[in-house]
Amino acid sequence: MTLSSDDIRHLADKKITEAQLNEQLACFANGFPFLSLVASATAGNGIRVVSDEELAQYIERWNTYLTRDAHILKFVPASGAASRMFKNLFAFLSSPSDSPSTDFERTFFDQIDSFAFFGTLDAACRTNEGMGVHELIAAGRYKAVVANLLEARGMDYGELPKGLLLFHGSADGPRTALEEHLVEGALYARNQAGRVNIHLTVSPEHQALFEQLVRRVVPAYESRYGVRYDISFSTQQPSTDTVAVDLQNQPFREADGTILFRPGGHGALIGNLDAMDADVVFIKNIDNVVPDRMKPVTVTYKQLLAGILVDLHDRISNYVRLIDSGACSPEQVDEIDRFVRETLCVRNPSMPTELKDRIAYLRRKLMRPLRVCGMVKNTGEPGGGPFFAVDPDGTISLQILESSQINMSDPNARHLFEQGTHFNPCDIVCALRDPYGHKYHLPDFVDRNTGFITQKSKDGRELKALELPGLWNGAMSDWNTVFVEVPIETFNPVKTVNDLLRPEHRN
Template sequence: MLNAHDLEQLAAKGISKHQIEEQLAHFAKGFPFLEIVASASVEKGIKVIPKELQAFYMEAWDKYLSKNHRIVKFVPASGAASRMFKDLYAFLSSEATEPDTPAVKEFFRDITRFAFYHLLNAKCLENEKKSISSLIAAGQYKEVVSNLLEPKGLDYGQLPKGLLLFHNYPGKTRTAMEEHLAEGARYAKNHTGEVNIHFTVSPEHQEQFQQLVAEKKSVYEEKYSVEYDITFSVQKTNTDTIAVDMENRPFREHDGSLLFRPGGHGALIQNLNDIEADVIFIKNIDNVVPDSFKFATVIHKKIIAGVLVHLQERIFRYLHLIESGKYSRTQVEEMIYFLQDELCIRNPEIKYLEDAELILYIKDKLARPIRVCGMVRNVGEPGGGPFLATNPDGTISLQILESSQIDMRDPIKKKLFNEGTHFNPVDLVCAVRDHKGKKYNLPHYIDKNTGFISQKSKDGKDLKALELPGLWNGAMSDWTTLFVEVPVETFNPVKTVNDLLRPEHQ
């Protein structure tokens, strides 16, 4: 199936023949649905931090920051913003000459409220010799849209969200990337005043990100009395996945070469694995707010980070105890209850384990990367959710799942999914070193059977594409996981351009 030219192509991308064989097998067999036991809830699986304990966890985080630990804020920022402008693209390609949908009408009605308004107005004056207001008065709505989206103007349709102007401030504006700099200074500043932020970007936009950093870094360093270490990485080519035709044969380009596609955000586990840190915050590029709304975000970021380091201390204590060999039966029982009650890890076979096997099982479940994930109550926003699911080893644990991983044809599973009270806003804080200070090899903890197959097309031909296990889904399947409820005020994503008109973005 693979010829000499194919093998050369694989070698150039750093992909092994074995990887391709695995991917082709996934296309042939598909991915199994995950067996869910229940939706996680505040009754089982989602921790609610009472107000009287919030200060305790914030102090735990501040204490951790005061010591010699490396903290990194990790922001996936490579996706193009084109989907933000779906309604405007539809208007641009339609026969309509005036706004004809609620979304496009809202865009033009409130156009002066967007942070990019003055920049767009300048482009319209340059290219059309008219201001935005003059173009609208003349019924030239599409000229305004084309200057926003196309290369002759701001080119926002092709830029990543991180480079778009999101928010207005007196006398200035901020991009989404700048908001992450401002946010990181508030909860990720270490004892020396350093703030480490890492953005994953697409290769074609890395230079623009670096240029923006060069222009703005010193401004925010002075404003927040910090020193930034801002780094970038791109998705690795060896995480691309092969595409196949509808008969599951490798899809070939016109020149006969194999077609590869990006493996989705799950590929970023490799980038995350390259980060040298003790604790890593993960948050999407578009979930930011202006300074006037950051209070809730900062408070709850510190709380979940405090929960993480408090949890890590207890886990490390148990691991040192196990390795000392000086533990009592009571302490073993305490560890079992900790796994079951605090971490919601269940093992149906635990009663059959001999003493030595039991200790090995406990150690195996404790000696893993740790993540604490904020969970927001359902308010109709799309996204994966928190569940109790069965793992490949037969144990049950907390997992973040997408609807595509659940068999919705099964009425029981569909009911469990629909009963979910919370969803995943991508608000994670991770501890990636073991109790001896050695960094975990994160790809070791991926469940490879949690990928996803979708149908796409290329040059008019149908094809199938394979996405790797999602970064916070199957890529972290075998991590120690704790869910903590966070308020909906901490979740303010920008999925469409009109989301920028919401009060929390004004």
């Protein structure tokens, strides 16, 4: 396409090149190929199920690792706005009815004093309306209560990110989602020196609010848990934004004529993760937290995943060093081959037969970032599913796939998708260094052909948006991946405000 001088200046401001723009436009024109599935990963076939004895051993393995001088990090994607949490309440505000008319609305108001934010909401209502929450409800002023919760004149929860919302009660008072991550970090990610490193990816407009909350609450948590926190932030880089197009695949232009670029989805965060200088990284979404009474099971299985990770990383390091020593016997090559096939679940239908070629292939597969992913049994919650899929190089490996990456018109692919028994709740522990301690360059391991095209609208006009390969999907496609079954109790996301009324979110 021909760009105007204004277009070129706009691209420069976004730090996006003309070549990148054309590459993105080609994605809309050509689409993305579906991945070829071989099988669903199930318990005992791609998903490890550990015994109680193994569980204890791996937890001990992790606790032993923590005595090393290692850099451990909790990486928390926290830029998501909470507006979708309150979709039902926004609908109530704009509805003609002045009273609750849906089950969701009735549940919200019937149990309103069970929310951790109730005290703050009650105070906001008294300041702005001259009456508390229950008085407003008794007077039939339901919308005034919701307005004080969602709008700027009250708590502004309709615009804030989830990390800043009060989620749970505790012995010391209500806690935000961010505070629950501080507590988690102290329980399973403190290093030998008692430091807890937490990195949050946030929206630029909210970073100052996160920093303000950290300054206010961190001293109390440091005192309570005997740790020192190192909290850092990053934002999604403008250069990872992607172009939007109209229904004819032409750049979508705003009213002033500028080309619309949108955030490229959580897959853009692979650059943020790549910037982390850490040995072991825990990745967990901001809204998947629980109050203290539920934390023991979370801590146990985080330690399990981390113990498996460091054990595997040590084994990989030993094998790579053995290969590099030049003293790898045919029997040892067979052992490494079994490890790659059976433990890392990487299969090669065209395995080289010459010894030197086998060794070169095995080393190449070992020299990759490593992740251990918790998998919970599928209970209907959304989440990427675990599959054996064909990689671009023809090998077969474990992948976390979204339904949009699967050709549902293919009866076999649909059958494998429907056969799935587990999904990934973004419960991942990663090793980002090679056997010699050097950081991997994570963008080198992204499958660029695994993006998404979604339908959106702006100002009443339909558009198509491009999302980059998902952070735990295509962005980690060429990683070594191990799936481990963890209990459903470790997965407690908050997708709607009423999810905070579930038993697992009660104090």
